[in-house]
Amino acid sequence: MITLEAENLVKTFNDKSHKREVPAVDDISFSINAGEIFGFLGPNGAGKTTTIRLLAGLYRPTSGRAKLYGQDVAIVGDRIRKDIGFLTENHGNYENLTVYENLKFFGGFYGLSNLENRIKQLLEEFGLSERQYTRVGKLSKGLKQRLALARVLLHDPKILFLDEPTAGLDPQAAVEVRVLITRLRLGERTIFVNSHNLEEVQKICDRVAIINAGKIVQIGTAAQLDNDLFGAQELSIQVKETLPANLVAELQRLTYVKSLQANHTRLTMHLVDIDVNAPDVIECLTKGGAKILEVQRARHSLEEIYLALIADTRNTAGRGE
Numbered sequence: 001m002i003t004l005e006a007e008n009l010v011k012t013f014n015d016k017s018h019k020r021e022v023p024a025v026d027d028i029s030f031s032i033n034a035g036e037i038f039g040f041l042g043p044n045g046a047g048k049t050t051t052i053r054l055l056a057g058l059y060r061p062t063s064g065r066a067k068l069y070g071q072d073v074a075i076v077g078d079r080i081r082k083d084i085g086f087l088t089e090n091h092g093n094y095e096n097l098t099v100y101e102n103l104k105f106f107g108g109f110y111g112l113s114n115l116e117n118r119i120k121q122l123l124e125e126f127g128l129s130e131r132q133y134t135r136v137g138k139l140s141k142g143l144k145q146r147l148a149l150a151r152v153l154l155h156d157p158k159i160l161f162l163d164e165p166t167a168g169l170d171p172q173a174a175v176e177v178r179v180l181i182t183r184l185r186l187g188e189r190t191i192f193v194n195s196h197n198l199e200e201v202q203k204i205c206d207r208v209a210i211i212n213a214g215k216i217v218q219i220g221t222a223a224q225l226d227n228d229l230f231g232a233q234e235l236s237i238q239v240k241e242t243l244p245a246n247l248v249a250e251l252q253r254l255t256y257v258k259s260l261q262a263n264h265t266r267l268t269m270h271l272v273d274i275d276v277n278a279p280d281v282i283e284c285l286t287k288g289g290a291k292i293l294e295v296q297r298a299r300h301s302l303e304e305i306y307l308a309l310i311a312d313t314r315n316t317a318g319r320g321e
C-alpha cells in the first residue's frame with residue numbers, strides 16, 4: 001500500500017535579492033510504501049527540508065500535490081496531524097522543562113486519554129526513565145535527540161518524518177538513535193528520513209532518493225542505483241600472491257575485459273557481461289597458476305554512488321550560483 005506520494009511537487013520561494021521566484025523543490029515525484037524506510041539525500045540547500053514540509057502539509061505547494069493515503073495533504077489539512085510525527089532539524093524540545101514535562105506538554109496537544117501510560121512506556125523504550133525529572137538543557141545531545149524522537153511518537157503516528165536525526169551526535173549516540181529508528185518501523189510504520197550520513201542511510205533505508213538543486217537525480221535501492229550508475233559489471237578478485245606480468249597481460253587481451261587494474265594481490269576488472277565472463281576469468285587465472293582467495297562482484301557504497309551522481313549533476317546542471 002502506498003502511504004506517501006509526491007506528484008510533480010514544486011515549491012518556489014521569493015528571492016528578494018534577485019527579485020524573482022526560485023524553486024527550492026522543482027517538479028519531484030515519487031511514492032513510498034507502507035512500512036518502508038525511505039532515505040532522502042542531498043547537499044545543503046538541495047530541498048530536503050522543504051520536501052518534508054510539503055509532505056507534512058506545513059507548506060502549500062506552488063504546484064503539484066503531496067498525498068497521504070491517496071488524499072491531497074492540502075485538502076485534508078489539520079486532520080493529517082494524527083497520522084504523522086515530524087522530528088525537525090533543531091529537535092524542538094523545551095530546554096527549561098524536564099524530560100517528563102516536555103512529554104506531558106506535547107502530549108496535551110493530542111488529547112491522549114492514556115497519556116501517563118504512554119509517557120511511561122516511551123521513557124522506558126527510549127532509556128529515559130532515570131532522567132525524567134532532569135531539565136532538558138542539562139542533557140547530552142544524544143539524550144535530547146532521544147527525547148525528541150519519543151516526543152514525536154506520543155500519538156503513535158503511522159508516518160514519521162525525520163529531518164537529520166543523527167546530525168551533530170557522536171558515533172555512539174548516533175548508533176543508539178539509529179537502532180531506535182529501525183525498531184520504529186515495526187508495525188508498518190513508514191519512515192521518511194533526510195540525511196547527510198550516507199553510511200547511515202545505507203544501513204537503515206530500504207530505498208533512497210538523491211535530490212540536488214530541487215530535482216530528484218536518482219531513486220531506488222542502493223543496489224539498483226549501483227547497477228544504473230556503474231553497470232554492476234565489476235569483478236574484484238583477491239589472489240594469494242602477486243600475479244606474474246604475463247598472466248595479467250593475458251587477462252588484458254581477453255576481448256570481454258573492458259578494463260583491468262592489478263594492484264599487488266587485488267585484481268579489479270570491468271567485464272562485458274559478468275554472468276557469462278566471470279567463470280572464464282576464474283578459469284584463466286587458475287590455469288595460469290593463480291591461487292584465488294576471494295571473488296566478489298564489486299558493490300559501490302552509497303557514498304561512492306552519491307558523490308558520482310552529485311558531481312555529475314554539478315557538472316551538467318548546476319544552479320549556476
Ligand SMILES: Nc1ncnc2c1ncn2[C@@H]1O[C@H](COP(=O)(O)OP(=O)(O)OP(=O)(O)O)[C@@H](O)[C@H]1O
Nearest residue numbers: 013014023024042043044045046047048049050051
Ligand atoms: N522559507 C524560505 N524562504 C526562502 N527560501 C527558502 C526557504 N526555505 C528554504 N529556502 C531555500 O530553498 C532551498 C532549499 O532549502 P532546504 O532547507 O529545503 O534545503 P535542505 O536540503 O534541507 O538543506 P540542508 O541540508 O542545509 O538542511 C535553499 O536554497 C533555501 O535557501
Ligand SMILES: [Mg+2]
Nearest residue numbers: 048049050089
Ligand atoms: Mg534541511
